[in-house]
Amino acid sequence: MAGGFDKQQMKTLQGITKNVHTMRHHCQVDGCEEAAINSHLLQRNGILNNIAENNHLIEARPTDFFKWNAIDCPIEFRQVGINQAISLSVFCDKHDTELFKKIEQGNLDFGDYETQLLLSYRVVCAEIVKKEQNIEITKRIQRANTLNFPAEMLNTELKGYQLGLRDLNEYRKLIESELNAPTSKFHFRRYSYSKIAVAASATFSYEVDAGTSRGIEKSFEGKVWDTGFIHVIPTGTSLEIVVGYHEDHTNDYLVRYIDSWANLDDVALKMQLTDLFAARIEGWVMSPSLFKSLSNGAKDKFMRYFSDNAANYNMLQRPDFSLFDK
Numbered sequence: 001m002a003g004g005f006d007k008q009q010m011k012t013l014q015g016i017t018k019n020v021h022t023m024r025h026h027c028q029v030d031g032c033e034e035a036a037i038n039s040h041l042l043q044r045n046g047i048l049n050n051i052a053e054n055n056h057l058i059e060a061r062p063t064d065f066f067k068w069n070a071i072d073c074p075i076e077f078r079q080v081g082i083n084q085a086i087s088l089s090v091f092c093d094k095h096d097t098e099l100f101k102k103i104e105q106g107n108l109d110f111g112d113y114e115t116q117l118l119l120s121y122r123v124v125c126a127e128i129v130k131k132e133q134n135i136e137i138t139k140r141i142q143r144a145n146t147l148n149f150p151a152e153m154l155n156t157e158l159k160g161y162q163l164g165l166r167d168l169n170e171y172r173k174l175i176e177s178e179l180n181a182p183t184s185k186f187h188f189r190r191y192s193y194s195k196i197a198v199a200a201s202a203t204f205s206y207e208v209d210a211g212t213s214r215g216i217e218k219s220f221e222g223k224v225w226d227t228g229f230i231h232v233i234p235t236g237t238s239l240e241i242v243v244g245y246h247e248d249h250t251n252d253y254l255v256r257y258i259d260s261w262a263n264l265d266d267v268a269l270k271m272q273l274t275d276l277f278a279a280r281i282e283g284w285v286m287s288p289s290l291f292k293s294l295s296n297g298a299k300d301k302f303m304r305y306f307s308d309n310a311a312n313y314n315m316l317q318r319p320d321f322s323l324f325d326k
């Protein structure tokens with residue numbers, strides 16, 4: 001949206017966002033009424049600890065009001081304590097412990113199917129919570145008298161979140177049934193590289209028709225968008241990439257994208273990570289010293305690439321630079 005907000009409108013927006021983000025959720029497990037606790041998308045011990053320094057990480061995430069306002073810095077890099085890093089209230093204490101026991105212990109086997117499913121299950125449930133928050137924020141913006149955004153824009157936004165939520169709920173069911181009775185319908189690849197101090201866990205839609213009438217029709221017809229799952233996991237010595245899809249919800253481009261994580265040299269891996277963080281997923285962390293080493297030129301390019309892609313669904317576009325260039 002062109003232009004900016006006045007002070008009062010900014011305050012209203014900040015209030016809405018803060019209230020929704022601090023709302024108490026119940027646990028995402030079907031039928032569980034317990035309150036959700038804050039927990040990490042990627043475990044602290046054995047993963048986030050591998051890149052934290054003095055118990056801190058740098059979190060990169062889209063600025064809350066980026067979509068609503070033409071601002072210069074669409075991404076915030078914030079230093080956060082390790083307890084706050086990529087965490088969200090998703091499950092109650094009991095389910096958080098029980099469901100993920102297998103991946104909360106050290107020495108994960110990233111080639112193990114159940115481990116790959118559990119990593120993906122946690123992030124799908126977390127993205128459900130984020131979508132629900134975005135829906136609530138949008139509804140409150142619609143109701144706020146002082147915020148006169150174009151009604152059509154808000155309706156489109158809301159519809160997009162609702163369709164996204166429907167898809168995530170479908171993937172949640174698919175993963176649950178796969179955890180209960182594996183049929184190997186999810187296909188994951190695992191790639192191992194030299195360590196880069198970054199971490200992320202996310203889903204991403206991979207519809208080449210997204211943003212076109214064909215992609216939108218598919219969604220309105222009740223068809224789930226093809227989706228990838230990606231986990232970028234720093235160990236003590238390596239960077240593990242676990243990336244996959246469900247065989248009933250995929251396309252040649254998605255499979256090719258997943259295969260494109262194979263056999264990368266250092267330069268290509270850094271460009272691939274740049275593309276992932278700027279254009280495909282929201283929210284990731286890096287070590288404070290890696291953040292300090294980023295050049296201002298690379299950060300500026302990254303911001304520009306992010307802004308351009310926020311309004312552009314071209315899945316096949318790739319950056320010609322790396323955020324991690326020295």
Ligand SMILES: [Zn+2]
Pocket residue numbers: 027028029032033034091092093094095
């Ligand atoms: Zn629960």
